[in-house]
Amino acid sequence: MTLLIDRALQGPKTHAFIIGVGNYPHAKAGFGVQENLRKVPNLPSAADSAKLICDWLLSNQDRLAAPLATLEVLISDPPNPNNRYPWDHSPVETATDVNVSTRGLEWFNRVVAEPDNVAFFYCCGHGASHLQQPVLFLEDLNQGPVNVWKHINLSSLAQALRKSQSVSAAFLFSDACGQFVPEFELGRPQDCRFFPDPSLFAASRNQVSLLCAAAEGQLAYEGADTSDSPLKFGRFTQAVLKGLSGSSARWSRKGWGVSCRDLLTDIKSLRRVFFSHWSENEPFEPYPAVTQADPIPIVFPLEFELPLVVMTDPPDRMPQYNFVISQENDPTRPWLKNREAGDPSAWSTTVPPGRDALYAIAVRGADHYPLLLQPMQPLFDQWVTVP
Incomplete structure (x- = not known):
């Protein structure tokens, strides 16, 4: 199962694609191809962060600026059962190169199939920066010798959506590190491409936002949702959801809405106000890899302060x-x-x-x-x- 929701709606609609990579089975001692990739830890919080985003989308499916029509989900969930977020939708397919290529193409085709559709994309897991572009590593990192660095290039995805003349808006979020990995940077890794190559000559539009948890050379961290909770999620994910749930709302002619541009303005302050229990020794420096020119609303929240x-x-x-x-x-x-x-x-x-x-x-x-x-x-x- 990958589609958690599939609704026939009239008019503009949102198509969401959620990826959580918490399990890296080939990047462990005694497995995989390259020695330098045999110490990659699993990230239960990445899988749980993706589940948290899914639940928020399901709860707000009719409050999005364009109602949610489909929710495509891939989660690589590690076997660790302790202190995990309870979720009613397991199991879903895992975030491997093959699954991301197949399901991602289906998602992209749905997004561009009709005018004025909205794309919502979220990913969480281990990441890096390649040629100053944010990437997310997939479950089959280090599995085979042909392409050990299985990953999604998020900047390329954003550029492909910018070239689309039918998509009214795209909201992309990446809760992953932006660290510099010399072997990855100096190599010629092949990304998992489930979207058309961005045309050099087609006009680009400023309707796409890509917010990332950590810029080049920086790390993203997990944190407990409350000071006494055993549950951990990506800190960026929690701050984003706090803003989307109304804490980053502004009044407009259409009502109380949240845009990515305003969310970026608020996110470090949201961290200080609502998550003061997180360690100050771990930097929190989200950044916009791609920005929208206008404050396009994502959601119109209700019952918030x-x-x-x-x-x-x-x-x-x-x-x-x-x-x-x-x-x-x-x-x-x-x-x-x-x-x-x-x-x-x-x-x-x-x-x-x-x-x-x-x-x-x-x-x-x-x-x-x-x-x-x-x-x-x-x-x-x-x-x-x-x-």
Whole structure:
């Protein structure tokens, strides 16, 4: 099984392709071709991250800007059973070169078959950078001598979609490392090509976004979803889903929507607000390999709140003040949110989205100092001037 959903819909529709590579059986001691590829660890979190994305798509299938018509899934799941994300859709086919070539071509053909369709692509696993282009390694890495570096070139996929004149938008996400591997960089590896070679002379369009977890030479990391949880997913994946679920929404004529351009702007702040339990010693540096010219919406979320981060100006006054979020310039009840004095750190909270004003109010004794807010987008850098 690879198709988790296949719906006959009228009009523009989204076709999604999800790849999670957590198992690398030929890249272990005593197996495979090249000695330097026999120490590649399995990544249970990569398989589970792909499952998490699938569940988000299924839950939001009718909230996408173009409703979800098909969801194609390939997951190479390692045998490790401990502390894993529970999932009801196993088993699915594995992310081998043959399966990716076959299922990927079917996905690509569905995307370009009708005008105004939307492509959604996500992958997670071990990756690298080749000629400054992000790649994802597949399950059969190191399996055979003809092509030991089985991989997808994500930049080539993005360029092929940019050349399509029928696709209205493409949203691509890669939660993989961008590290430099000398043997891979200096070789002539053959990528898993399930899309037409991008024409040099066809016009390109700026309707494609490719967001990556780590730039060239950098690593991507996994992290627990909460401070006391045994479950681990890609940190980039978790921050992306937090934004897509509404934390990166902006108001537009069509309602509250999330675009890749805004998601990129917010993602490091989302990490700080919602995932402060992750280690600061592991860099979090997502980057755009390909960007869209316009803020094209991916999803119109429902039942969400927007992040708000408040500090006193000057910052060293923070522990001296109580804080409230209110619909009125009045520190007394009723208020929406509050925090007692004593904490020197910034106050990270959330507020309901809306076009009506709110007030962040610093309170000390009988004195209060308001800051007028309009929660039409995330507010990560709000300063309340106090004496």
